[in-house]
Amino acid sequence: MTAIWPDRDALCLLTDLYELTMAQAYWRQQRNDEAIFSLFFRVLPEQRQYAVACGQEYAAHLVSELRFPAEQVARLAELKQFQPEFLDWLAGFRFTGEIRTVPEGTLVFPHEPVLEVRAPVIQGQLLESLLMNYINLETLLASKASRVVDAAGGRPVMDFGMRRMHGLEAAWRGVRAYRVAGISGTSNVLASRDFDLPAQGTMAHSYIQAVGDERQAFLEYARLYPGTTLLVDTYDTLAAVDKVIGLVREEGIEVGAIRIDSGDLGALAKAARRRLDDAGLSGIRIVVSGGLDEWKVAKLVADGAPMDGFGVGTEMGSVADAPSLDFAYKLTEYGGEPRLKNAPGKPVYPGAKQVWRHHDASGMLAGDEITGIDEARDGEPLLREVIRDGRPVLPSPDPDQARERLSRERQSLPTALRGLTPHAPYPVRFSESLETLRRDTLARLAE
């Protein structure tokens, strides 16, 4: 049978080769002290105020299950770069370290660790490619979708993106991230079942064309699916609206909504709303789609266009304005000593950390402080243990909790940070101790 995705067992080989060659080099030199690795991004994409951390708890659970089955180890051996004793070591691999993450659905800002690993360096190194790939996708999608949901101002947003997302896994797993972001439904049938979001959809232009007669197509469809959404822009949008009205009156069909997928969506929606209302059909909703992103949604909302929902696909699914995030996975401590690379413009702060989120008296977000892990602050500590001694200490993340968390945090953003364009960066500072430790470490490095 033609392969679509790899065997579950092969997850261990979905990694960059150098993770494995470095692991063998550490192993060979018996260099396996405890290390801290930190996953964070340094800059936000243009026009963005925040990212929505997503996938990191799920990925931590994957790590706790990571094994190198014999069949996969045998495939590695084919590369002729690995010694039999190291391959034996891999065959017995299980993660024994600690992973701390911020909760899924948390707003995160530059330099804030989304996830930290404390483990023998070989183990921590081996996780890099998997964690980065896994967290990049869901954080990317949740961050974009959160903006679309926010722009829609309470109107439902539906995911129509499957056909333009990067493969079947992205279209499927993306729906988990979309649910966290507050998306109301998805056209993706399997994802709707697996991630418990309503499956939604209407009809395509091809259906109307194949039937040939638009009125007949509406009639048959609404009889089969009472309360359905009818697509009205195949030929002449307003003429089609009149057909819908005629059918409701003459044939008694039940129509839940009409969908407009092309043309001047705002003007057509207004005109359609007027005709429907004049016909006494104010219960029929209007859904629009077609090349929408957060900017277009916001403009339609601002213009007072009478939309009851938005179907959003390509722009949200391929994250056209920022199709990757700037995540890095950096060694910050080894054998109890701070480590960092001195790259101009790319500061790394040493050691294990905590992020403290501060709220003002009215509950609004007032700024974050990144401290060493042992520094105490008032405020909400964001990083907490998900995996200890290689085993989960928290259950698999609950998308509903994550969605509620995101919704609450988004509502608590100061006004200057709430729109689509940030007016000022969200205040994030490093503690004095971390600044001092970084200076001292760099000074030692320069000696």
Add this chain to the structure above:
Amino acid sequence: MTAIWPDRDALCLLTDLYELTMAQAYWRQQRNDEAIFSLFFRVLPEQRQYAVACGQEYAAHLVSELRFPAEQVARLAELKQFQPEFLDWLAGFRFTGEIRTVPEGTLVFPHEPVLEVRAPVIQGQLLESLLMNYINLETLLASKASRVVDAAGGRPVMDFGMRRMHGLEAAWRGVRAYRVAGISGTSNVLASRDFDLPAQGTMAHSYIQAVGDERQAFLEYARLYPGTTLLVDTYDTLAAVDKVIGLVREEGIEVGAIRIDSGDLGALAKAARRRLDDAGLSGIRIVVSGGLDEWKVAKLVADGAPMDGFGVGTEMGSVADAPSLDFAYKLTEYGGEPRLKNAPGKPVYPGAKQVWRHHDASGMLAGDEITGIDEARDGEPLLREVIRDGRPVLPSPDPDQARERLSRERQSLPTALRGLTPHAPYPVRFSESLETLRRDTLARLAE
């Protein structure tokens, strides 16, 4: 165990809901005449001259295996939109139609069908989401990678993109597309095994930092991996090059290449080349990486920078400049009659088609003509049957053949179309018969 991707059996549910509701509506009305669906794009992303068709033959093979296993049909039933008799029909589904595609690795241009389905309309409709998702990803990646390979002017290009690609499937299956595009190796271990491309990689900065002493890190790594590539930009790039030279002389280590991942890559490579050559080490190659795309590669090549290879990740893997293609899957004929939607600026041409590629006397590409399927022309007909009566008539596509085809076609592009910015669109025209048929169909539609 934590799910990573769906069961193979669930492929049938990885579709937009409306494909299934439309299918039931056709089925209910016994509207199941033969239809033609055509998959094509209308516009290229800015700055692009061509797309590289990829994934369409593989997808056609998937279609021939598509089934609705009982367990999946039961999940569909939970949606309470489908009648038991239709669900029974789905349980017995197999594709019985014909799929024609252009060969993988073919250069394609706006309006040219990449794939055409001829099947009873229910079947053709049910394939839409799967075909679009599947072909979008590989064509997107092959098209981008082809530009990078071309810009590198014969120097090897390595895929380092796993961490920023959209999920594990994209990072894995993308390597199949990269191989077609002419990429020389990949850091992705599993994909290198599954798609038979060399696995490549060096070391990360974290390794040097963990060891603490750069010279010691180089020494140990090169002893373990004779002929390896050493990463020289963790602290001071040229000082690190001197350490490499010293180690070769004093310790006799074997070094295949050095990699520079940050800073002014061109200037550093030139300076490093000079030091290596002066030390008599002209056999040590120089590989660069870090934020590269086709433009940066082309500039380094034009500047005469002494690179022996490029590692390319984020930009190629997330296709930052054009993260989706404008593919459409359109009904063009139903029951032997031409069908099309009259959308301003979005012309569709009716019926089943052929694309004829013309070469001039010197073998250069001279323009394409899109004709009806029954029109004969001199020239190379691009669309050929892959699936007949639901079964493959061609073997699974061979990436080597596809790569050779692409390489040959890219070499045959007229000079004006060969650079990174097109000076004129490649000439594609519709036959007189198609133009006439379209006019007549639109006129009938307007009656």
